[in-house]
Amino acid sequence: MFRLNKNIISVFTIATLLLGIISLLWLVYDYFLYNQIKPVILGFGELGSLEQLAEFVWLSYLFMFMVHIIAGITLLLHLRYFRVIGLINILIVLFGITSFLAVFSDWAILGDISKEYEAGLDTSGEWPILYILLGIHTIFFLLLTGVSAAVLRRLKEKRGEEMTVQKDEMVFTAAQYVGLICGVIGLFWTVFALVVSQRLPVSYYHMLASSIMILIPYGLVVLYWFILKCNEKIGDWYDEKQSRDVYRSGFTTLVLTIPLMLALFLVIHNDALFIRGDYFWFPFLIFTSLFLFSLLTLVSYRRT
Template sequence: MKHKKNGQLVWGILLFCFTAASTGLLIFFKQKIQNHISIQDYLSYGEAGLLILIGCIHLFGIKNVIKRIKESKHASILSSMAFVFGLFSLFLLLVDVVMLQEIGNEIFAAHDNSGEWQIIFFNHAIHFLFSLIFIVQSFYKRKDRMDHEATQPALKNEVVFLTVQQIGIFTAITGLAFTSYLLHFQIPSDFVTGLLFISTLVLMIPYILITVYWFYTKRKEKPSDWYDEKQIHDISRAGLITMAVTEFMMCVWFGLSITEVIESGSILLFPFYSFLSILFFSGITLYMNRYQ
């Protein structure tokens, strides 16, 4: 176990260092391009190599997080956060590649590519965040007080249930934050719609995967046995409150649309409605499970 923790610490530090090196090189590239100075090929290859290394460590990190979630005997907020940010950061790494290709294609054109650079540096901030979470995880010592008696399956089911809600909360918060970022900063309009739609789908992946895993753990049980009495009570109240709140929000949205305060076909409807619904449902369920 000690070797595994040390290994994860090393990978986390490497991810942080590679991301820092990539960021520094990209800042150098930006200055060169702004001054209309050509970039040497070996530097471009170096940046490509760094992005590949960052991607490989992301894959290792996500695999490690999935293993932790499956083996953990308690719901870990840190693991849930790492799962969401890991997949999202990996997606943003692909966005980095697309943005760099776009900049490369327009390097000799009189085109303002500040928006592309802003997206790239924002993405690298997320890479930094994931590396820090990965490093912190290596120091995190689980206080496993659960034994291996016959009650363990029931406890494991509770862990998965709580993990689903935690991942739902982090998915929703990340989605709302990224949506707000795309709309309030100087992002090229050509990229906003595509990024908004694809990022919404990508951010749903952690929530969908953990939900599918929860269904998998219940495959041998009857549907009537999927939830215990308290869980049924919690999700019922959470579902009712979420429905009431989201219906109210849709009424407000409709009112703003018919008064032309916002566009009726606004691209915001899908991501905001989806993430707010998940946030309310998972947040209320988790709150009731722990405090009521």
């Protein structure tokens, strides 16, 4: 049993709302600065005063990285308090994870543009990606501010100062959704990197770093779950239905993963298809297991 005070929800929600608005304003700044810098860089001109203004772009993504963490905590608190997962919750989790991962891509692409500009290389291919990522960030922060404002209004209308949440079923469900999304993104990235590696070198360290970044959102939810459960016995972490669903999903995931990994082993070691890719099997195993386990657990949990 856990009693969640409404005042705590309000503080986190107000902070998230304000941070979301600031992030949106900063994205507008980034957009207009991109429009100013892009023709100069493509034409290999002198940046001049724009170079100092560009420093705020780097700072904006560092700021948004922290906002994503705070927003994740706030959204988990919302789920635990209202005990409802609807379409808007799924959308904000989906765009939130994508936007969070996109922050790392922004840093990498901006770094590449800077290096290629100094080396006199063409950077036209990177700019469309930057604008797409900017759009993803914008959608997420619009959803975040809208949901935060709606929650504040709902909190004012809601009677009672606190609610009792049993077995944290919303955190349990949210963890499966996050695991499902991270698993899909991770599988897509692993397959994409495997294909690309046949033409361009993809280092072991690059795959390791990118896999860890994709798993960060799921890791944070799991960490939050463990913090909630640290004072309970392991046998009390799940109710009877949750335990049954977890055991069934875990066993089914194990059974399905074995033939999938065998197929991957045969494909990767077929020299006619792939000339390199020995270290892709582990990310594939992790993300396949995460995807299957989360999907099967959600299906079982929603079935009854």
